[in-house]
Every structure is written in structure tokens, then in C-alpha cells.
Amino acid sequence: MSGLQKLEGKDIRANRFREGLSAPEFRAVLHPVAEMDANLIEAWSELARQAREPNIFYEQWFLRPALDQFDHHPELRLFLLWAGEPGHSQLLGLLPIGPDNRFGRWPVPHVQNWMHHNCFLGTPLVRKGSEQVFWEQLLTALDLSAWPGFLHINGMTIGGPLDQALRVVCGDQKRRCDLVHSEARALLQSDLASEAYYEATVRTKKRKDLRRQAKRLSEQGDVTYAHHIDAMGLDQWLDEFLQLEKAGWKGENGSALDCTPETSAFFRQAVAGAAAAGQLERRDIRLDGKPLAMLVNFLSSDGGFGFKTAFDEEYSRFSPGVLLQIDNLKFLDQPVIDWIDSCAAQDHPMIDSIWSDRRHIGRFSIELKGMSRRAVFRGVRLGEALMGKIRGRAIFDPTEVQQ
Template sequence: MSGLQKLEGRDIRANRFRETLAPPEYRAVFHPVTAIDTGLVEAWKDLAREASEPNIFYEPWFLRPALDQFDHHPDLRLFLLWAGEPGASRLLALLPIGPASHFGRWPVPHVQNWLHHNCFLGTPLVRHGYEQLFWEQLLSALDDCDWPGFLHINGMTIGEPLDRAMRAVCGAQRRRCDLVHSEARALLQSELGPDAYLSENVRGKKRKELRRQAKRLDELGAVTYAHRTGAEDIDQWIDEFLELERRGWKGFGGSALDSAGQTRTFFRDALLGAARAGQLERHDIRLEGEPLAMLVNFHSGRGSFSFKTAFDEAFARFSPGVLLQLENLRILDNPAIAWMDSCAAEDHPMIDSIWSGRRHIGRFSIELKGLSRRAIFHGLRLGEDLMGKIRGREIFDPTERQQ
């Protein structure tokens, strides 16, 4: 029997089991990623508009190109929670999830949400008000299926509604739920305007240096700053971005988007999809019409995500990437956007020096029912705790400071 057939049978058993635990109107299913139709996409879009926590990385225009281009486990599924009959009711939650044979470098089987190298957030898409129901239904379905090990949620926001609901459900069920890694990345969120924010967060000497660099750049020729939210000239713009990034250190290291056909196609399809959805924002600085720095942002609800940036390293002495980020501060004047996630690594030397806010992102390991599963979970956690003590590693949980 194939993996697909096994999982189809697993879905049926999980649905039967859940009928005794939840109101009959709610239906949870594991949906094949190869069977996404127009009806599901429309319900998915509606869910994203009403999500408790925006996450563009799990919206259809971003996730579907990723599924098309990047490798994933053949048993990867979309966990879907419906308000009633699947496909004929409101979609309440969605999470790409599947089995994994390794946990980091360790050969430990488990279940986890799906991420890839260009996916910077793994928070599930859940309709506002259904956070606890989502975790109850997800954990019940996983308890009843035959995927091995424990549940690992990677890249989820810490201290926000879905984290709080997860901990509440696990606490009520006496189920271990451990934060096993956390990091803080730059976040732009303020009631101040762009100029006031810059003055408050960047020291005067640095601001003076940036003004000097901008003036020296102007002396080289006509410098233009552009901001686009539509699809005008998007194909040419994408080509320019890919070339600009490829000419830099990422290109030499083989990690540029243009270094492989899969990432090149994914990037183009994602931007075109975001443009059609009205969620794309593009910035660039040009010298005599040639791009010096380019930036891609994606918007969702009241949130925004700074996805990718590239700059011409031949002009590094003018800091075009930083100058472009100063233009990006104008998002503070947009009343429709409350915050922007940098999607950057922790302690990023450039963006951390401009944005003062921090967003905490974590990885959680959650116990599932079954003797063998619990043995795997407790054995792994014991090993992780031991290695953490040896290396002197501490995991910061900002929710403990709030209590």
C-alpha cells in the first residue's frame, strides 16, 4: 500500500475518532497537497483575510509555488479545520504538516509543520476566535493517526494568540509542550512617524553619515527612489532584482535566488501572485536608471513582511541598502499597517541598527499520545537538555517575563 493510500485511510479513522470528541459541525482532515482545487483556494483566501495572526508564507499565492518547486515528504498534507462539511463551509484553520525522519542531525522520527529556506514564519493560519479549537482538533487528529514521534512546530511567534492557545490546551490536557529554541528578530512597530522614529533609534552621528552618503551618491548622477504597489513593469523588475542579487556575495556563494531554477521560478511566481492579490510592495533606488538597491515587502491584514533585499556591492561605500531601508520607514505613515517583520536573522548588523522592536520566534515540541511516541519525546528532550547544559545554552521565553 502506498504512503498516499495509508494516509487516506488514516484520515478516515481520525475523522471517526473526532466525532466523539468535538461538536459534529467541525470537521478536520488531512488534505493532499496534490489535490488543491479552486474551491479550497477561495476558502483559503478568506481564512487568510481573517487570520488571528497574519502569515503570508502560508497564504495560497506563496505556499503553492513553494510546493511546486521545493522538495517535500510525499506524505505532506494540509491540515484543514472546517466549520462544517469540507469544501462547503468556512475554513477555520490551515497548516502544512507531515512526517520527518530527522530532527536536526539526529535520526528521530516526528511530525512537523513544513518550512523551506525561503519561508521565515511557521505560525498556522487560524481564523480569529478559533485558536484553542484548532489545537484541540490538530492534536486529537495526530493522536489518532499513525505518524510517529512527537509534534514539532517550527518558526512560530512566541507570546501571541496561537502560542497562548497552544499552551492552554496542552496544559488542560496535561500534555508536555516545550519551547526548545527561541530567537528575536527586528520588528518595525511604532506610533512615531518616519523622521521621529529615525531620530529616536539611530544616533545623530550615524544619521549625519547617512546624509553624507546620500549627498555623495547624488553627485554621481540622477538618483531616483521608487515605490510600487501594483504590477506595472513587474517582469522587468523581477529580472533586475534577480540579476542584482546574483552579482553579490549570494551569487558567488551559490545561494542567490537566480542560482537555481527552482528558487528563480518560485520567486517570480510568488511576486506575481502577491501582485494579483494586492499584497505586494516594491522599493528601489536607481542611479541613472540602473538599480542600486531593491526591496520586496508583502502585506497581510495589519501586518507586513520584509521578504528580500538586494544591493549593488560596487556602491557599498554609499550604503544603498540602508538608504533604501530609510525609505521603507515610510510604512509608519500607513494607517493600514501596524507592524513589519524584518524576516531577518537574529542580531542582523544592518536592520537591527535601525529597527528597535523585536519579534520573538520559537520552536516547540509537543507530546503526542502513545507509549512509543512518549518514549521518543522524553528521550529526545532529555538529550536536548543535557546538550544545552554542556554548551551553556539558555532558551529565552518572553512569556515568563510577562507573568
């Protein structure tokens, strides 16, 4: 019987009790992704509302459609940390995790949190105050499992509470935890109102050009800006979004959501789930009723995530996508929202010129117990260090600058 089989359906009990938790024993479970009942979904949703770091990509209304539509390893599991009896106590943490046979271009088996092409953040969902015990119990579970290699956490916020807790736990356990890649992406966060932020961030010449483009666009017909926070007309809106995205360069290179039935179904299900949870926001610009630019934002706790944007490339001379992002700055006028993550690639030519703050996202590799695992980890890290020197690449760790 494998280590995974020994753990599956059972729990790992911790003898330690942290102040503020509702039971003296934590229970960690590697839960099959195909087995989700109503109790788990309810506990999962409640955990998301209390998460130390919001991450809509691991909320149940987003992750479940992804698991249904996209391929994943047959041994993929939900790591669940319960405050007491599984299914009958508070859920303290959740992370989709499983084995992977490749590490980048190398055929190196390891364990990794599950992400897909439309998942832009891999930070675990962890209840406030449970950050350290989450990592302690996850590492214990993986040490006891038969999964090979090391642990790789992809797409986690650098410098956040989960990163800090991971480094503390690994330091206490004399376990190597290396930041192996980092990138910075645009973040909208400011105490300024939207108009003041726009004037402070965007150059005067650029603002003048955009005013001219907006005026020229208005001369083409009736231009309207719309903001939706409910599900009214959602099916038709999604049809229009998918058609608009597919008509552009993403459709030409096969990366538009509507290019495959799996990504199209996933998108519809995830957006509908966000709407049902009250976590959807969408905006559009229309010319005589025809959509020129559309975007989808997801909300969670005090933050937001810019998920998808599409615009009509036939009207690119008017910059409808940029004009819509300027309208999107109205997030700053919402008192309940403190920030919004663009989820855009580093050095994005459009959003980086409008949003001045940056969010650092990284990949972490962590040692697991066992001589063979340690050897694999150190061999991979040596190889990465050599490749970094050859290519002249340095990994930026913003936590070192803060110190």
C-alpha cells in the same frame, strides 16, 4: 491500512460546539497537497484575510508555488479544519504538516510543519476565535495517525494568540509542550511617524554619516527612489532584482534566488501571486536608471513582511541598502499597517540598528499519545537538555518575563 490512510480523504468529527461557529461539528482533514480545487483556494484566501495571526508564508499564493518547486516528503499534507462540511463551510485553520525522518542532526522520526529556506514564519493560519479548537483537532488527528514520534512546530511567534492557545490546550490535556528554541528578530512597530522614529532610533552620528553618504551618491548622477504597489513593469523589475542579487555575495556562495531554476521560478510565481492578491510592495533606489538597491515586502491584514533585499556591492561605500531601508520606514505613515516583520536573522548588523522592536520566534515540541511516541519525545528532550548544559545555552521565553 495505516492511520494516515484511515484519515486521508475523511474527516475527524468533534462533538463540541464553540459559540460563534456556523456549524455544530468541526471537520478536520489531512488533505493531500496535490489536490487543491477552486473551492479550497477560495476558502483558503478568505481564511488568510480573517487569520488571528497573519502569515503570508502559508497563504495560498505563496505556499502553492513553494510546493510546486521544492522537494517535500511524499506524505506531506494540509491539515484543514472546517466549521462543517469540508469544502462547503468556513475554513477555520490550515497548516502544512507531515513526517520528517531527521530532527536537526539526529535521525529521529517526528511530525513537523513544513517550511523551506525561503519560508520565515511557521505560525498556522487560524480564524479569529478558533485558536483552541484548532490545536485540539490537530492534536487529535495526529494522535490517531500512524505518523511517528512527536509534533514539532517550527518558526511560530512566541507569546502570540496561537502560542497561548497551544499552551492552554496542552495544559488541559496534560500533554507536554516545550519551547525548545527561541530567537529575536527586528520588528518595525511604532506610533511615531517615519521621520520621528528615525530620529529616535538611529544615533545622531549615524544619521550624519548616512546624510553624507546620500549626498555623495547624489553627486554621482540622478538618484531616484521608487515605490510600487502594483504589477506594472513587474517582469522587468524581477529580472533586475535577480541579476542584482546574484551579482553579489549570495551569487558567489550559491544562495541567490537565481542560482537554481527552482528558487527563481518560485520567487517569480510568489511575487506575481502577491501582486494579483494586492499584497505586494516593492521599493528601489536607482542611479541614472540603474538599480542600486531593491526590496520586496509582502502585506497581509494589518501587517507586513520584509521578504528579500538586494543591493549593488560596487556602491557599498554609499550604503544603498541602508538608505533604502530608511525609505522603507515610510511604512509607519500608512494607517492600515501596524507592523512589519523584518524576517531577518537574529542580531542582523544592519536592520537591528534601524528597527528597535523585536519579534520572538520559537520552535515547540509537543507530546503525542502512545507509549513509544512519549518515549521518543522524552528521550529527545533529555538529549537537548544535556546538550544545552554542555554548551551553556539557555532558551529565552519572553512570556515568562511578561508574567
